[in-house]
Amino acid sequence: MNEFIEQFLIECRELVEQGTDDLLLLEERPGDRERLDSAFRAFHTLKGAAGIVEFAAMESALHVAEDVLSTLRSGGPLITAAQVGDCLACLDQVLQWLDATEAAGEPPTDAQPAADAIIARFGQGAAPSTPAAETRLVEVLENGDLDAIARDLLREQAELLRQPELSPGHIASTLNVAGAVLRRLGRVDEATRLEGSGLSEAQPSRDAIESLIDGSLQLTAEGPAPAREAAEPAARSLRVALERIDALVNLTGELAVAKNALGHAATLARQGEAQALAPLLKEQHAELERLVAELQRSVLSIRVLPLRTVFQRFPRLVREMMVQLGKPVRLLTEGDGVEADKAIVENLFEPILHILRNALDHGVEPAEVRAAAGKPPSATISLRALRQGERVLIEIEDDGVGIDVAKVREVAVARGVASAEAVDAMDDTAVTDLIFSPGFSTASQVTAVSGRGVGMDAVRTAVERLGGRVAIDSRAGVGTTVRLMLPFTVIMTQVMTVEVGQQVFGIPMEALVETVRIPRERIAAVGTASAFVYRGRTVPLIDLSSALGQAACARGEEINIVIAQAGSELGGLEVDRLGERMDVMLKPMEGLLAGTPAVAGATFLGDGRVLIVLDLHQLLH
Secondary structure (H helix, E strand, C coil), X not given: CCHHHHHHHHHHHHHHHHHHHHXXXXXXXXXXXXXXXXXXXXXXXXXXXXXXXXXHHHHHHHHHHHHHHHHHHCXXXXXXXXXXXXXXXXXXXXXXXXXXXXXXXXXXXXXXXHHHHHHHHCCXXXXXXXXXXXXXXXXXXXXXXXXXXXXXXXXXXXXXXXCCCCCHHHHHHHHHHHHHHHHHCCCHHHHHHHHCCCCCCHHHHHHHHHHHHCCCCCCCCCCCCCCCCCCCCCCCCCCCCHHHHHHHHHHHHHHHHHHHHXXXXXXXXXXXXXXXXXXXXXXXXXXHHHHHHHHHHHHHHHCEXXXXXXXXXXXXXXXXXXHHHCCCEEEEEECCCCEEEHHHHCCCHHHHHHHHHHHHHHHCCCHHHHHHCCCCCCEEEEEEEEEECCEEEEEEEECCCCCXXXXXXXXXXXXXCCCHHHHHHCCHHHHHHHHHCCCCCCCCXXXXXXXXXXXHHHHHHHHHHCCCEEEEEEECCCEEEEXXXXXXXXXXXXXXXEEECCEEEEEEXXXXXXXXXXXXXXXXXXXXXXXXXXXXXXXXXXXXXXXXXXXXXXXXXXXXXXXXXXXXXXXXXXXXXXXXXXXXXXXXXXXXXXXXXXXXXXXECCCCCEEEEECHHHHHC
């Protein structure tokens, strides 16, 4: 990819972010002239950028959206929810084109049909009732009468496909409207299958839509497989502040001075001046240690991203879920300028999305229930971030009904998460923690938003793999707060070394609770496993040498145990010897070793040996 296209991609993604933010705020405050002007500038600049790289399809699609915003700026009526939806759909398509351009290194050559669909959506060259259908959809959703539209709107789209000489853009627009109807009604799987069907002719498209009216979508066998949601591409380029580059340049100069000083020490060694050599080496080692630490911090500061790169995706998603569930919700974000390592930021989307889904589906009450309880009809969900030393704190707070502890107890027993006796012995905090158990869900039915029992378990798993922890605080009738405490970076971490056989391994300090020595006679057999009692609690014991396939050294009557925590569970690791604490810069396993289970990464020790750092979450589970 040439630098010209690379710059185009960076600038366009920033403009899409700006335009999305402006449109979502305009939907809340249609009379906000400043936001309208900002949204218009974003579309106008995007169109210009497309023209510069000769991406005609993107330019034509953005042109019709720009025309709508221009009319509104010139004193037309206030922007409507349908127009906001159309403009957001245009930006969604732009993002797909940008992804395709990034993958291929140049703009796609087959983009015109998608551009025609966007143009048709805005009513330019499309069947005239398409925008009206979208407007009617929004109006009916605002009135809450969802059932009144599934069949009528779908029939209208099928009838549109009976018109003669329809262009591919007309057909694509009709399918888009049908897909939007399905998504707004929670029938996401059918919408995905329809949109990924690859239909481009009127008759098969009409047959597919008519089959939706009966509740089952039938597609021809030769159609492509259903589309899958594309994974968020990892950032391939970063914008770096000039002062951070200058700091690296200065450090390079200081390291050159330190290198020359070591050269002087080597000269003294050759001349046999041992008395002068020792203090000089000690001084230069301290200076080199300081410079390396500063270099590590400077390098890590270059690969950081602001949390807004992930936060900015949620207002649009919350808007869609709000429509699906029929619950008015406002999403407030704070601290999106807080920075963290890109490996942290890029892996936060899924866990935060699961938490937001649960907040909307389980936490937030319907508007009429809130009003009866004396709450504002529109719920508020706050997504905020805060830097605390070398940690990043993310909180997701809702003002909903809170967690029903009695319901959690009932479901935990019914689903076999814990026995009735164990649940009865738990306090409310421990019971609340059960929502992180695999397969746990209090939903009475599966919806397009949640209810499959994979949400909060996935949250804890993802956060702990990043070296973080999850906590939850809930008050009945007041709301729930989920806290994610994460490291600033997963590349630089503190470990304690342990020795098993002839190999040294690292254990992340985040997971370490305590190290103990206990008599071997205190180890009890539990079936085919072993356990011991620690502070009145039975803890399973893993012989690390056996787990890792290492030959253990001769062991005495007392054994060394590292007590570690994964989630709410404790586990003990039997090792041959305990080592030291150190800061290491992890490198992921690559090549044939990529994906090795229970391994977080590796680094080199001072004597040249490889230090493998263990992933205790995988190891203990």
